[in-house]
């Protein structure tokens with residue numbers, strides 16, 4: 001996931017369809033190229049297929065038809081070790097958070113770095129900084145099932161950002177947040193963008209992408225329409 | 230270094246979760262190590278005693294009459310034709326009388342007024358050290374019984390026979406308790422580990438999403454099995470040592486135990502038990518993780 005081929009796109013989606021059983025057509029023959037370092041917004045009505053697209057990019061789902069290449073590799077044919085390695089390079093803020101309910105905020109965020117065997121001192125420093133950025137410092141030792149939805153959402157995002165990943169997928173990262181928290185989240189994402197992370201953000205929230213100059217992809221009925229804000 | 234601190238963290242977390250199952254497992258491993266090594270201890274001691282008894286084996290042939298001195302070489306040759314022997318001693322009535330007197334010690338006044346003629350003539354045969362098998366001893370004794378003038382052959386046959394049966398029974402018990410040790414440690418450890426893994430299923434799934442490698446997930450689990458085995462085996466062997474000391478103190482002094490010179494298992498045997506048990510427990514945890522790695 002590092003800049004081994006600076007000119008090649010990070011993600012190449014070619015004529016991909018996704019059909020859920022029995023025959024729900026979530027994505028219909030879509031093609032999309034995402035370059036390294038890009039920040040890109042994904043919009044569309046509820047049920048349009050945004051989450052499905054993100055799930056395919058973090059290997060939770062696989063295309064029914066078509067090809068997805070990430071970093072030049074066909075994602076349908078990753079070896080187990082490669083899959084694990086790629087996942088370590090991708091930060092994901094899931095729509096349903098996927099936090100460990102009985103573990104503390106700190107433990108949840110640190111876990112993403114622990115699986116990479118990062119130095120504990122480095123982990124601690126990074127987690128503290130993230131909690132500070134997202135105004136969660138006072139919840140550091142709270143189990144995540146004792147947090148509000150908005151707080152959980154920010155913990156989930158902090159975990160996704162922890163490794164300063166090459167690719168960050170954020171599924172509605174501001175869905176439960178007020179204006180103040182939304183601004184903090186967007187500031188954090190902008191910081192990663194500046195540092196070179198490729199970002200793909202699914203959202204219903206127009207305010208976060210209006211007048212930013214970034215690419216916007218709209219999904220309707222499983223098909224893509226591109227525009228510029 | 231990070232990995233070690235992470236593993237310890239995981240272990241503490243797991244221990245908080247499933248400590249009842251872990252205590253049960255520890256206890257079971259301890260008990261089966263204790264049972265197995267206890268029977269092994271008895272077995273090795275009995276075997277040592279039996280070889281010592283073998284060294285002291287002598288056959289006594291009672292005779293109708295004394296063997297005349299000029300016939301003794303011929304008599305000896307007849308014996309050595311059948312089995313090699315270390316020594317053959319001809320015991321006259323006077324010799325036997327003298328021995329009896331000595332044995333009775335200060336009570337020997339009961340023999341006053343008696344003479345040696347009521348005692349039989351005999352020949353004592355000390356066979357070669359490698360005469361150990363019960364069947365060969367029996368055959369030798371039958372042969373000796375057929376010598377001219379022999380009335381009876383004695384070598385403590387009942388005693389030796391019973392001892393032989395007892396040792397083979399012990400051998401079976403040792404093997405069975407060894408099998409018990411294998412079964413319990415593998416099953417109990419893999420059972421506990423499975424409980425741990427089941428309670429961590431959600432966590433494992435999320436670990437997978439975060440890109441955790443097989444070794445990251447496997448490490449703490451295998452170490453858990455290893456530690457269960459380590460603690461269980463150490464406490465089992467410690468319990469054996471304790472039991473051994475207790476028995477020694479309890480039955481010390483002249484008597485039964487002196488005959489056996491009751492001694493503890495040698496270091497090499499302990500090491501083998503220890504290593505085997507650890508290997509078994511670790512493979513028990515590997516068995517149960519295999520399924521979960523296919524997440």
Ligand SMILES: Nc1ncnc2c1ncn2[C@@H]1O[C@H](COP(=O)(O)OP(=O)(O)OP(=O)(O)O)[C@@H](O)[C@H]1O
Nearest residue numbers: 020021024026044045046047048049050051052053
């Ligand atoms: N696991 C699944 N099994 C069957 N159908 C599914 C599954 N996941 C999603 N779908 C269907 O696929 C379609 C697209 O779902 P998806 O979650 O991608 O939508 P979305 O754009 O993320 O919606 P939202 O904005 O509400 O999150 C929907 O019709 C949904 O019901």
Ligand SMILES: [Mg+2]
Nearest residue numbers: 050051095171
């Ligand atoms: Mg969605």
